[in-house]
Amino acid sequence: MNLNLETGAERLFPPLRLGVEGKKGFTLLEAVISMSILLMLFSIGMGAWQHYHGKAGETLGKRLILQLEAKRALVSLFRELEEGGEVVSPVPGTTLPYLVFKDGLNNLEMVYLQKDEPKSIEEKREIWRAMVVKRDMMKAIPDDPKILMEHVLKLTFTTYHYGGVFISATLRGGRGDFSLVNFVRLQNVAAEDTN
Numbered sequence: 001m002n003l004n005l006e007t008g009a010e011r012l013f014p015p016l017r018l019g020v021e022g023k024k025g026f027t028l029l030e031a032v033i034s035m036s037i038l039l040m041l042f043s044i045g046m047g048a049w050q051h052y053h054g055k056a057g058e059t060l061g062k063r064l065i066l067q068l069e070a071k072r073a074l075v076s077l078f079r080e081l082e083e084g085g086e087v088v089s090p091v092p093g094t095t096l097p098y099l100v101f102k103d104g105l106n107n108l109e110m111v112y113l114q115k116d117e118p119k120s121i122e123e124k125r126e127i128w129r130a131m132v133v134k135r136d137m138m139k140a141i142p143d144d145p146k147i148l149m150e151h152v153l154k155l156t157f158t159t160y161h162y163g164g165v166f167i168s169a170t171l172r173g174g175r176g177d178f179s180l181v182n183f184v185r186l187q188n189v190a191a192e193d194t195n
Contacts, residue, residue, distance in 0.1 A: 066151055067178065070171045073130070073149035074182070077111065080132075081165060081184045084109070090159045099157040099165060101186070108135040111148065113155055127172060128152040153177060162186075 026034075084103050090096040098112040111132050119127040130149040135142040154170040164185045170177055 066171065070149055070151070070169075070180075074167075074169070074180070077130075077132070077148060077167075078182065078184050080109065082187050084186045086162050086186065087159045087165055090157060092159050092161050095156050095158040097154075097156055101165075103134075107137055109133070110135075111155075111157070113152060114145075116150065119151070123172070126153070128155070130155055 080103070081099075081101060084101045085106065086102045087099070088102060088108065089098070089100040098110060100108060100110045103109055109132060111130060113128040114131045116127045116129050129147050130152050131145045132148045133142050133145040149171075151172040152169065153172055154168070156168045158166040158168070160166065164183060166181065166183050168179070168181045170179045
């Protein structure tokens with residue numbers, strides 16, 4: 001007489017046989033445990049990936065916003081310069097961290113750097129603001145300075161002739177820095193001054 005005594009667990013979870021007859025396979029319980037371990041590892045990996053992806057997107061977003069703000073400020077500076085009549089300082093052949101030029105109405109405008117103390121302390125390096133001030137020749141005092149651009153690390157102006165200026169800037173953007181250069185020709189300069 002053959003007595004088959006099965007425990008309660010074996011009746012609920014009979015062995016799952018995989019593969020060729022006679023080879024030992026996995027039980028359903030082993031398969032469920034393996035799948036749950038794989039799912040936990042997958043969920044931990046997905047969480048880490050989403051965290052990293054979110055940080056990278058946030059950093060990229062901040063950097064893009066700073067670059068767009070800098071581009072907008074520089075485009076406005078380029079437009080003002082293009083409508084100008086003559087570069088007063090720096091004199092041709094020199095490079096300075098400021099620019100003085102005459103606009104179409106013969107008013108003086110100056111672009112210069114002003115140290116941004118709170119950001120310099122926060123970044124532990126010198127951070128500047130590019131400022132612009134206009135002096136209307138009909139008024140006794142100049143206008144109040146306006147912020148042209150923030151997050152400036154370096155800004156230089158090189159004059160090749162009285163009708164054109166080469167601008168070089170390095171700006172802080174997110175966790176990195178970016179540089180740009182541009183040549184601006186003043187449109188209202190006399191033809192004989194451009195040689």
